[in-house]
Amino acid sequence: MDDLDRLKEELFKDAEFKAEYDALEPEYELIRQLIRARSESNMTQKELAEKIGTKQSCISRLESGNYNPSFQFLQKVARALNKKLTVALV
DSSP states (O other): OOHHHHHHHHHTTSHHHHHHHHHHHHHHHHHHHHHHHHHHTTOOHHHHHHHHTSOHHHHHHHHHTOOOOOHHHHHHHHHHTTOOOOOOOO
């Protein structure tokens, strides 16, 4: 177990912290999937941005979690990456 794992284990003992972490998990999972798909497509942020008609800084903000994209924007990104965007309520 590394230092990060130990820190997470300690922090997760706090119920309020764990609840906040869990609430953000879907957002960070989407970000991980977007970065993975772009990387697997051997595409830079700039190339992806050009493909969907936006700026590289917009893709950077999306991947860093500093942008709240519309559903339509996420659909454009998915199509540019040859992926299908799906949403589920569970």
